[in-house]
Amino acid sequence: MKTLTIVIPEGQNNLSSVVGPYKFFLKANAHYKSLGKEPVFRVQVAGVSASTDLYGGLFSINPHTYISDVKQTDLLIIPAQAHEGLEAIVERNREVVNWVREQYKNGAEVASICTGAFLLAATGLLEGRCCSTHWNAAKKFTEMFPGVNLQTDRLITDEQGIYTNGGAYSFLNLMLYLVEKYYDRPTAIVCAKVFQVDIDRSSQxxxxxxxxxxxxxxxxxxxxxxxxxxxxxxxxxxxxxxxxxxxxxxxxxxxxxxxxxxxxxxxxxxxxxxxxxxxxxxxxxxxxxxxxxxxxxxxxxxxxxxxxxxxxxxxxxxxxxxxxxxxxxxx
The missing domain is CATH 1.10.10.60 (Homeodomain-like)
Incomplete structure (x- = not known):
């Protein structure tokens, strides 16, 4: 069984892009099990802290493990980050940036959601490659990472095991895209129906x-x-x-x-x-x-x-x- 790791950076302040991928892949696994097949992924959430508060303490995320304890993973997902203070967020997460880079070098595929692309770009893995992120963060992204070919009109980019997507809830389309790739199209269709996501946008x-x-x-x-x-x-x-x-x-x-x-x-x-x-x-x-x-x-x-x-x-x-x-x- 492969391992999927959802990363919780320091200062994480977006819950939907953590819960969304988590639920999507659990549903894909459940569908496989209902067909008598082995689940594709063991899904885990890994952070740099034992607990992270969001939205002024209204919610909290308690990761399964620390990223330092994850020696190898097959797919990792970087969730969206707050639009404000993105330079500071990158600086605070040098440990995450270095860990993501090493995981990719060891064979992991990497997906970033929305402004999670800032942390992904900080690894240097996007240099000379295509990338998408939220249109509202495009100017800042270009200033910080001029060597990345930013294309915010693209819903999903897929290049050499690195995936990015546009802003907000378009990450659901990226999840369908990844489910179709790692499982199969019928499973992606089931997820699209359960979560009511237009598969025509994600099955590109x-x-x-x-x-x-x-x-x-x-x-x-x-x-x-x-x-x-x-x-x-x-x-x-x-x-x-x-x-x-x-x-x-x-x-x-x-x-x-x-x-x-x-x-x-x-x-x-x-x-x-x-x-x-x-x-x-x-x-x-x-x-x-x-x-x-x-x-x-x-x-x-x-x-x-x-x-x-x-x-x-x-x-x-x-x-x-x-x-x-x-x-x-x-x-």
């Missing part, structure tokens, strides 16, 4: 989130995106593409990252993986056939990239989402 595949990257006004980059999407099975020379668009390679990369949050190469990789996902979900082609039609010839490189973006190997993904493939694998 990485491509759906990625597709939102066209919501910008840079016509040159829109043309580049269209070209990359129409030449998936080709090895595109980015220098030549930049020249064809009448921009220098350096300016091309800079504008591409600013508009989409990804480099041109990363963008092409994500489009290719999405195409591969669709083929694996519905077709009868082998993994190697799908690999070749999406422009890859190196099995290991394709497998590693696919797993980094989806969390599964191509074969695991095919068995999970292609009913015919799953049935055939039993014989």
């Amino acid at each position: 595949s990485p491509f759906t989130i990625f597709n939102g990257q066209k919501d910008h006004s840079d016509d040159v980059i829109l043309r580049a995106q269209a070209y990359l999407e129409n030449h998936l099975d080709e090895k595109v020379n980015m220098d030549e593409l930049a020249v064809s668009l009448s921009v220098s390679r350096r300016n091309f990369d800079r504008r591409f990252i600013k508009a989409t949050g990804n480099t041109p190469v990363e963008y092409q990789q994500r489009v290719r993986v999405e195409m591969a996902k669709k083929s694996l979900e519905t077709g009868r082609k082998t993994v190697n056939e799908v690999m070749y039609e999406t422009g890859y010839a190196d099995v290991k490189a394709f497998r590693d990239l696919f797993r980094r973006i989806t969390g599964l190997t191509p074969q695991e993904y095919r068995n999970k989402y292609n009913k015919d493939a799953a049935v055939n694998s039993l014989y």
Whole structure:
């Protein structure tokens, strides 16, 4: 059984983003048990103090354990923080910041809720990566972490085992997203019905989130995106593409990252993986056939990239989402 740890930083003052994840994953476990399956996660709350008061002492959180006693976890969730005094909150929680960084290095995946992204960004793990947080905290976030590609228009970001989401109760969509990833879609649907959350907002595949990257006004980059999407099975020379668009390679990369949050190469990789996902979900082609039609010839490189973006190997993904493939694998 995996371990999920909800972190309670020093000065935690948001209860919903602690209780919400806790209840979501308990419900997902309960649903699995009702089907005769083993629960996926042991859910625990870990803090830096034995008890934390919230809202002037109206509520209190008494963690199961201290973060210093958690040597390894598989998934950890950083809840939202108070909007006021975020710099001070980060400074007060150096122990949490260091612990999160070490857990990620040891293989844990990390999710931040709303302004919990400030503590996540303080670890340095978001440098050069995409991130979302509450729109009202965007200006402060950019000031504190200029090296992070903040995209507050995105509901969920998912990059190399690091997840963030927008503000307020949109964290419920992130919980559904994680439940679908770690359990399965039927379990996410059950949670969506029980907690009455619109699953259409949370069941976005990485491509759906990625597709939102066209919501910008840079016509040159829109043309580049269209070209990359129409030449998936080709090895595109980015220098030549930049020249064809009448921009220098350096300016091309800079504008591409600013508009989409990804480099041109990363963008092409994500489009290719999405195409591969669709083929694996519905077709009868082998993994190697799908690999070749999406422009890859190196099995290991394709497998590693696919797993980094989806969390599964191509074969695991095919068995999970292609009913015919799953049935055939039993014989």
